[in-house]
Amino acid sequence: MRLTLKVWRQKNKSDKGGFETYQLNNVDTHASFLEMMDVLNEQLVNENKIPVAFDHDCREGICGACSMVINGRPHGPLKGTTTCQLHMRHFHDGETVTIEPFRANAFPVLKDLVVDRSSFERIQQAGGYISVGTGSAPEANNIPVNKVDAEKAFDSAACIGCGACVAACKNGSAMLFVGAKVSQYALLPQGHPERNERVLNMVAVMDEEGFGGCTNTGACEAECPKEISVANIMRLNREYISAKLSVEKE
Amino acid sequence: MALDSKIPSGPLGEKWSRYKSSVKLVNPANKKKIDIIVIGTGLAGASAAASLGELGYKVKAFCFQDSARRAHSIAAQGGINAAKNYRNDGDSVYRLFYDTIKGGDYRSREGNVHRLAEVSVNIIDQCVAQGVPFAREYSGLLDNRSFGGVQVSRTFYARGQTGQQLLLGAYSALNRQVKEKSVELFTRHEMVEVVIENGKARGVIVRDLVTGEIQRHAAHAVVLATGGYGNVFFLSTNAMGCNTTAIWKAHKKGAFFGNPCFTQIHPTCIPVHGEYQSKLTLMSESLRNDGRVWVSKSKGDKRKPQDIPEEERDYYLERKYPSFGNLVPRDIASRAAKEACDDGRGVGETGMAVYLDFADAIKKYGKDTISARYGNLFEMYEKITGEDPYTTPMMIYPAVHYTMGGLWVDYNLMTNVPGMYATGECNFSDHGANRLGASALMQGLADGYFVLPYTIGDYLSGEILTGKIKSDSPAFDEAEKNVREQIEKLMNIKGTKSVDYYHRKLGKVMWDKCGMARNAKGLTEAIEEIKRIKTEFWSDVKIPGTANELNPELEKAIRVADFIELGELMCRDALHREESCGGHFRSEFQTPDGEALRNDDKFAYVGAWEYKSENQPQELHKEELVFESVHLTQRSYK
Ligand SMILES: Cc1cc2nc3c(=O)[nH]c(=O)nc-3n(C[C@H](O)[C@H](O)[C@H](O)COP(=O)(O)OP(=O)(O)OC[C@H]3O[C@@H](n4cnc5c(N)ncnc54)[C@H](O)[C@@H]3O)c2cc1C
Ligand code: SF4
Ligand code: FES
Numbered sequence: 023m024r025l026t027l028k029v030w031r032q033k034n035k036s037d038k039g040g041f042e043t044y045q046l047n048n049v050d051t052h053a054s055f056l057e058m059m060d061v062l063n064e065q066l067v068n069e070n071k072i073p074v075a076f077d078h079d080c081r082e083g084i085c086g087a088c089s090m091v092i093n094g095r096p097h098g099p100l101k102g103t104t105t106c107q108l109h110m111r112h113f114h115d116g117e118t119v120t121i122e123p124f125r126a127n128a129f130p131v132l133k134d135l136v137v138d139r140s141s142f143e144r145i146q147q148a149g150g151y152i153s154v155g156t157g158s159a160p161e162a163n164n165i166p167v168n169k170v171d172a173e174k175a176f177d178s179a180a181c182i183g184c185g186a187c188v189a190a191c192k193n194g195s196a197m198l199f200v201g202a203k204v205s206q207y208a209l210l211p212q213g214h215p216e217r218n219e220r221v222l223n224m225v226a227v228m229d230e231e232g233f234g235g236c237t238n239t240g241a242c243e244a245e246c247p248k249e250i251s252v253a254n255i256m257r258l259n260r261e262y263i264s265a266k267l268s269v270e271k272e
Numbered sequence: 273m274a275l276d277s278k279i280p281s282g283p284l285g286e287k288w289s290r291y292k293s294s295v296k297l298v299n300p301a302n303k304k305k306i307d308i309i310v311i312g313t314g315l316a317g318a319s320a321a322a323s324l325g326e327l328g329y330k331v332k333a334f335c336f337q338d339s340a341r342r343a344h345s346i347a348a349q350g351g352i353n354a355a356k357n358y359r360n361d362g363d364s365v366y367r368l369f370y371d372t373i374k375g376g377d378y379r380s381r382e383g384n385v386h387r388l389a390e391v392s393v394n395i396i397d398q399c400v401a402q403g404v405p406f407a408r409e410y411s412g413l414l415d416n417r418s419f420g421g422v423q424v425s426r427t428f429y430a431r432g433q434t435g436q437q438l439l440l441g442a443y444s445a446l447n448r449q450v451k452e453k454s455v456e457l458f459t460r461h462e463m464v465e466v467v468i469e470n471g472k473a474r475g476v477i478v479r480d481l482v483t484g485e486i487q488r489h490a491a492h493a494v495v496l497a498t499g500g501y502g503n504v505f506f507l508s509t510n511a512m513g514c515n516t517t518a519i520w521k522a523h524k525k526g527a528f529f530g531n532p533c534f535t536q537i538h539p540t541c542i543p544v545h546g547e548y549q550s551k552l553t554l555m556s557e558s559l560r561n562d563g564r565v566w567v568s569k570s571k572g573d574k575r576k577p578q579d580i581p582e583e584e585r586d587y588y589l590e591r592k593y594p595s596f597g598n599l600v601p602r603d604i605a606s607r608a609a610k611e612a613c614d615d616g617r618g619v620g621e622t623g624m625a626v627y628l629d630f631a632d633a634i635k636k637y638g639k640d641t642i643s644a645r646y647g648n649l650f651e652m653y654e655k656i657t658g659e660d661p662y663t664t665p666m667m668i669y670p671a672v673h674y675t676m677g678g679l680w681v682d683y684n685l686m687t688n689v690p691g692m693y694a695t696g697e698c699n700f701s702d703h704g705a706n707r708l709g710a711s712a713l714m715q716g717l718a719d720g721y722f723v724l725p726y727t728i729g730d731y732l733s734g735e736i737l738t739g740k741i742k743s744d745s746p747a748f749d750e751a752e753k754n755v756r757e758q759i760e761k762l763m764n765i766k767g768t769k770s771v772d773y774y775h776r777k778l779g780k781v782m783w784d785k786c787g788m789a790r791n792a793k794g795l796t797e798a799i800e801e802i803k804r805i806k807t808e809f810w811s812d813v814k815i816p817g818t819a820n821e822l823n824p825e826l827e828k829a830i831r832v833a834d835f836i837e838l839g840e841l842m843c844r845d846a847l848h849r850e851e852s853c854g855g856h857f858r859s860e861f862q863t864p865d866g867e868a869l870r871n872d873d874k875f876a877y878v879g880a881w882e883y884k885s886e887n888q889p890q891e892l893h894k895e896e897l898v899f900e901s902v903h904l905t906q907r908s909y910k
Contacts, residue, residue, distance in 0.1 A: 033821075034821065034822075050546050050548055052545055052546055052658075053546065053548045053549075054550075054656075056550065057548045057549065057550050058548075060548065060550055060772070061548055064770055064772060066816075067770045067814060067816055067825070068770070070816065071816065072816050072817050073816060073824070073825060075822055075823075075824055077338060078512060079337055079342055079344070079511040079512055079513050080342075080344070080346065080347045080511045080512075081511070081512060081550065081551050081553075082347055082553055082652070083652070083655075084346050084347050084433065084436055085337070085341075085342040085344075085346045085347065085511065086339075086341070086342060086346075087337060087338065087342050103655065107652070107655050107656070109655065109656070109658070111658060132482055132822060133482075133821070133822045136822060138338070139338060139339065140338070140339075140459070142339070143339055143340075143447075143457075143459070146443075146444070146447050147447045147448075147450045147451045148451065150444055150447055151402070151444035151445060151447050151448040152401065152402050152403050152444065153448060154398070154401040154402055154445075155326045156319075156322070156323040156326055156398060156445070156721045156722070156725065157394070157398075157721075157722075158401075159394075159397040159398045159400065159401035159402075160397065160401065161397055162356070162396045162397045162399075162400040162401075162414060163358065163413050163414060165400055165401070166408075166411065166412030166413055167408055167412050168412055169408045169409065169410050169412065172405050172406070172407075172408045172412075173405075175403070175405040176405040176430060176431060176437075179403075179405050179430075179437060179440065180433065180436075182436075183339065183341055183342075206403060206405070207403055210403050210405070212400070212401055212402070212403045213403055
């Protein structure tokens, strides 16, 4: 099939950037979206042009590297699907496809479709862990975990840290991402001793990094490729309030 | 040169505990004065960096992705082994050890493998304490499943995303140390050279992938945890960025390369479907617990699978291997699929696929149970192929998946270059000629959490008086100069073909002649073909843009240049090993019924290759494998 691509091109952080239009004449419907991008890049190299830079690695929907806004939607039109798992059979012959980077205050563009998501890293470093040193763990089955809670914790832990939730949100909020991590640990007995500091520290860094507040639009859940539920945001709010209260009591 | 594996003396089961109680230690005050560089933040690297940071060393960790959490380990699906014996089904440390040695077709070291089995139980404890959400039973206790090549149920899992959850656990431990300032993390940085001074590893040269800046980092020890090199085949189940550069550069600076030709071809992958294809997708081996593998009994059968009656189907694994059935080890399952397809009985458009059928399992357990077990895998399959595995059998074909070969290391996980370590998939150590399922995650975390933190002290205790390593020495000047020259040379070729063009070409030679079946003629041809690819690459590759910016084409070019050289060594290793063992199948050496025929008299050794120079082939050194506890037999899964 034939496609017209409108792709965001930006040389570096300080460049203003803009759209360029490219024509692809022979796209296989079985190819993945990123394989289509490979074909575009091969074409650009052959034409002595600079290929489009984009982040990707696993191409299996699990590493969270890929990050494109396709026709206005983070990771494109398919629900619960990352850019790398999107296949060209979901587009039609002659279509114009617009491709942009994830945009957010806290995700500056580095080049073309590549953004800097290190703000996510700093949030995790603030408290996204249980403080258990290597070698100090008790026998695993001494910590039984209710199966339902374990499943719920898994659902939260399935977040791949891609940032689509932030890109989808008009406020550029990271509440879904932070809520997922806080929830995973809040649902497991292992996470309880540090639950207050954890949520307070992570939220503080989230605010420092310039992510916006949550106004309950639900856009994050709708665009999240792992279908992380907004219930995680509710739990985050609850954890936060309860942590605040217990800190005040002390 | 004699290779000393430094296996401690004493009975097998006591070696590691004796070692631990006699190994030299570095006291806490001195640890602060010692710098360690860890390249890689996958399971092996993140667990090592975090544990070394906790001990008080000053650690710098590097990865090429934008986050440590994106290392290729994230993609592992099926599970992690541990000899917990929670099922009471006869498992033990010894049995895990024995299964691993046998699964590896008797080409790994007893001492290392036994240690791996011993520490496997600690890994599960550690991960659970970190909050890894493993699958559980209604009792709240941990659940298990079984994997190929074994008869017990010892695999722990977190749905079909075990690697993700284990890596996020290690990543959280790493983040904690970043906060404590014991680990400094460098993302989007690629190691492009090691620095050796007076025979010891003293640092690395890295390229900042965003700015193109070339940096020097000095340390008392360098740990490489950079993963496998399966992408030498271009198409593999590995992530796109997986590469050999770090270990190849180390090899060219003196580290021996162990068993480079030992590659694992995984039996259950989605078949190749087009020219544009960039990678292959694995369907977890756990599917073989319930899926039945079959092809038609007749050649060229183009009927739909539903239209082929039961009696005209050949469930060839169940037929040939009644006691293990669909759960034979990977090398055997892969070769059997190739045989069926070579025999003209392959299925699908290309004829290069076999069925993996869940109809019976769905009938027996119901769709819900199957969905709970494999839901996300079925979904993934449907996304890629557009077909629903609940109603149509999956189509699968073998694909390159894992590399057992890697840098040669001793019991301490140190290469033959003092101060340079290799952990995880990038070393050669524990899996012999074939790795069992769910054992790579185990090895990566064993190395990083429980082995290296002990063994590295043995060397570093001799470094406490060294003082800070300086990065302005002639050795650093020289290493940096090499890197700059290589990049300049690549940028100045300004040829006509893209990097991928050469990578594909190399991959095709490797797959055709150094893949699932190999022979002397093909390998000899491959060596010549790869030499030609190398000449062509270095005179005609085209890299747009400049070296001082984010330039993915340049990143790929640096990696492919190394893959080309590695490919040649793999073929040479495969050619010299005149036997079949595990994943290395030389068609000249097989039993009458087509199984791998080992030659223990001549080849019960690790082939460790020493780099000589640009125009001189590597020299082979042998580490003889000594088997004190197990008796070498022809592997049988019948
Ligand atoms: C699809 C798939 C499924 C799998 N499933 C299982 C399973 O169920 N069970 C199992 O046991 N095993 C499984 N494996 C194998 C297992 O995942 C890997 O062997 C293991 O994760 C490797 O871990 P590692 O830490 O050694 O390397 P990796 O996780 O590959 O990490 C390598 C690290 O090194 C860094 N790096 C590499 N080169 C450089 C460089 N030059 N400079 C800087 N940094 C560099 C990378 O950024 C990364 O951080 C699977 C593999 C695949 C491909
Ligand atoms: S919550 Fe969803 S969208 Fe947000 S980072 Fe996680 S996986 Fe991506
Ligand atoms: S490339 Fe890994 S999730 Fe898309």
